[in-house]
Amino acid sequence: MAEFTFHHGGVSVPSLDEAIDWYGRVLGFEVEKRFYIAAAKSHTAMLRKGPLRFEIFEVEGAAALPEDRRSPPADLRTHGNKHVAFRVEDLELFLAEMEAKQVDIAFVVRESFGKGCFIRDCAGNLIEFVEEPDA
Incomplete structure (x- = not known):
């Protein structure tokens, strides 16, 4: 079987900036990179705390x-x-x-x-x- 390791978890939020602030202030995550996923219409950030990563999505028109x-x-x-x-x-x-x-x-x-x-x-x-x- 091919080897693999855990890379990240992800959540969708109504405000990317608010989530970046919350995950930083509360849990100590820092922004690793920000990017836009055109196919999903998502403003996105990959946050990191040591080896842990968390991907945050702000999707246009999300429920x-x-x-x-x-x-x-x-x-x-x-x-x-x-x-x-x-x-x-x-x-x-x-x-x-x-x-x-x-x-x-x-x-x-x-x-x-x-x-x-x-x-x-x-x-x-x-x-x-x-x-x-x-x-």
């Missing part, structure tokens, strides 16, 4: 994110891509930082199988963060 896509339990009832997830060392420390930045925390899980949370970006897109104990 707003439906309400059921803003809640993790409701979103799972619709087929398709759900979210990206990032690992954090300490969920409680991460949550405190997000609260201090007044981030919209959508859902927190503290179960025997693991701990994690979902936050919403400035457009309502879900992003998961998990605390995974070292094996």
